[in-house]
Amino acid sequence: xxxxxxxxSPGWLIGLLAxxxxxxxxxxxxxxxxLGKSEDLDARNTRLAESIEAAPAPxxxxxxxxxxxxxxxxxxxxxxxxxxxxxxxxxxxxxVDGEPVYQVLTVFDPVDGPEILVNRGVxxxxxxxxxxDYAAAPAGPVEITARLRAAESxxxxxxxxxxxxxxxxxDPSVLGGALGHPLVPAGYLQLSGDQPGSLTPVPIPGIExxxxxxYGLQWLAFGVLAPLALAYFAWAEIRARRRxxxxxxxxxxxxxxxxxHSDDALVDARERALRARYGNRDDAEQRRAHRxxxxxRT
Numbered sequence: 001x002x003x004x005x006x007x008x009s010p011g012w013l014i015g016l017l018a019x020x021x022x023x024x025x026x027x028x029x030x031x032x033x034x035l036g037k038s039e040d041l042d043a044r045n046t047r048l049a050e051s052i053e054a055a056p057a058p059x060x061x062x063x064x065x066x067x068x069x070x071x072x073x074x075x076x077x078x079x080x081x082x083x084x085x086x087x088x089x090x091x092x093x094x095x096v097d098g099e100p101v102y103q104v105l106t107v108f109d110p111v112d113g114p115e116i117l118v119n120r121g122v123x124x125x126x127x128x129x130x131x132x133d134y135a136a137a138p139a140g141p142v143e144i145t146a147r148l149r150a151a152e153s154x155x156x157x158x159x160x161x162x163x164x165x166x167x168x169x170x171d172p173s174v175l176g177g178a179l180g181h182p183l184v185p186a187g188y189l190q191l192s193g194d195q196p197g198s199l200t201p202v203p204i205p206g207i208e209x210x211x212x213x214x215y216g217l218q219w220l221a222f223g224v225l226a227p228l229a230l231a232y233f234a235w236a237e238i239r240a241r242r243r244x245x246x247x248x249x250x251x252x253x254x255x256x257x258x259x260x261h262s263d264d265a266l267v268d269a270r271e272r273a274l275r276a277r278y279g280n281r282d283d284a285e286q287r288r289a290h291r292x293x294x295x296x297r298t
Contacts, residue, residue, distance in 0.1 A: 012234075015230060016230065019226045019227055019229075019230045020227075022222075022223075022226050023223045023224075023226050023227055025223075026219045026220065026222050026223030026226070027220070027223045030219040031216045031217075031219035031220045031223065032216075033216075034212045034213075034215040034216035034219060035212070035213065035216035037210075037212040038210065038212035038213040038216060041208075041209075041210045041212060044073075044074075044205070045208070047072065047073050047074050047075070048074050048204070048205070050072075050074075050075070054075060054076065055076070056076040056077060056078050056145050057075075057076070057077055057078070058077065058078055058079075059077040059078065059079040059110070059113070060112065060113065062075055062077050062148065063077070063148065066185075066186035066187075067186075068148070069148055069149065069150045069151070069186045069187025070150045070186075070187075072148055073147075073148050073149060073150050073187075074147050074148065074149075074204065075147065075148050076145060076146070076147055076192070077145070077146060077147075077148060077189070078143060078144070078145050079108065079110050079116075079143070079144055079146070079189070080110065080111045080112075080141065080142075080143050081108055081109050081110035081111050081141070081142070081144075082108075082109050082139070082140060082141050082142060083106055083107075083108055083109075083137035083138060083139070083142065083196075083197055084106065084107040084108070084109055084115070084137075084181070085106065085136050085137045085139075087106065087107035087179045087180070087181050088104065088105065088106045088107070088137075088164060088179075089105045089158065089164055089165045089166065089167065089175050089178065089179060090102045090103065090104060090105065090131065090161055090164050090165070090166040090167075091103035091105055091119070091166070091167060091168075091170050092161065092166045092167070092168060093168050094122070096122055096200075096202075096203060099124065100124070100125040101122040101123060101124055101125060102122065102123050102124075102125060102131060102161075102166070103119055103121070103122050103202060104119070104120045104121060104122070104123060104134065104199055105117055105118070105119055105120070105170070105175065105188075106118055106120050106137050106197065107179060107181050107183065108144070108189070111141075114182060114183070114184055115181050115182065115183055115184070116172075116183060116184045116188060116189060117170075117172045117175060117176075117183050117184070117188040117189070118144070118146060118188065118189045118190075118191055118197075119149070119170075119188060119189065119190045119191060119202060120137065120191050120197055120198055120199050121191060121198055121199030121200045121201050121202060122199060122200050122201075122202055123199060123200070129161065130162060131161060131162040131164065134199055135197075135199065137196075137197035138196050138197055142196040142197070143196075144189075144191060144195050144196060144197070145191075145192050145195055146189035146190055146191045146192060146195070147189065147190045147192065147204070148187060148189065148190075149170075149187055149188050149189065149190045150186070150187045151170065151171050151172055151173070151185065151186055151187050151188065152169045152170045152171060153169070153171070154168070154169035154171075155168065155169060156168065156169040156170070156171040156174040156175075157174070158174065158175065158178045165178040165179065170188065172184060172185055172186075172187070172188050173185040190202055190204075
């Protein structure tokens with residue numbers, strides 16, 4: 001009971017609570033967060049690989065529901081229609097190879113279907129965040145080949161940059177209101193190179209594994225190791241307290257007038273320890289005699 005009361009001290013209780021909360025966070029929050037990012041990356045890699053292998057298909061065949069912008073993201077599609085150069089916006093605070101750029105967003109009016117936002121490519125950010133001159137989208141009917149992209153989520157309120165609405169998050173429903181055009185809300189198109197109206201194409205991400213799986217496994221390991229470490233320290237504490245209790249129950253014999261313990265068993269134990277470390281006195285004398293004889297012979 002006394003040992004139990006010691007482990008109910010404030011220090012041990014705080015340590016137990018901290019380890020419990022840390023282990024819970026590892027298993028319930030941190031590991032699922034990283035493992036979820038790993039699953040998302042694997043799904044994106046799968047969609048990228050499929051988009052590379054698949055030939056461009058008509059937009060109407062690929063996008064049969066709003067969910068297709070997510071489920072078939074990066075897939076190449078073809079679309080007939082015409083550009084609306086007067087309905088244009090910018091995506092700001094983006095970078096390519098570490099250089100800040102604007103991404104030019106223009107409304108495209110298909111022959112069949114609702115208007116859709118198209119990312120035509122990037123232009124470098126000018127001095128004082130100005131927008132440099134870039135080629136306007138061509139007039140007349142065209143056919144474009146572009147990649148499906150899902151709408152982004154986040155704060156997407158536009159601000160004016162050189163007279164154009166500019167957003168940090170590409171949400172077509174918000175930009176449609178700013179441009180005065182009802183756009184497809186679930187996603188947009190990202191124009192490939194060498195297309196009518198294309199600028200410098202936005203780079204597509206590479207297929208990569210990423211560190212998220214290893215991070216998730218590390219958090220799982222931390223969640224297991226933390227309780228084990230606490231259990232080890234508790235076990236070490238119990239052993240130390242038991243040794244102290246045994247020492248209290250079996251105190252050393254009283255010392256004599258010269259400060260030496262009168263217990264013969266204690267003296268014998270010390271002598272055995274000295275012999276184990278340094279050997280017997282006779283052995284030491286024999287070793288010294290052999291060394292002297294060796295010196296005389298040389």
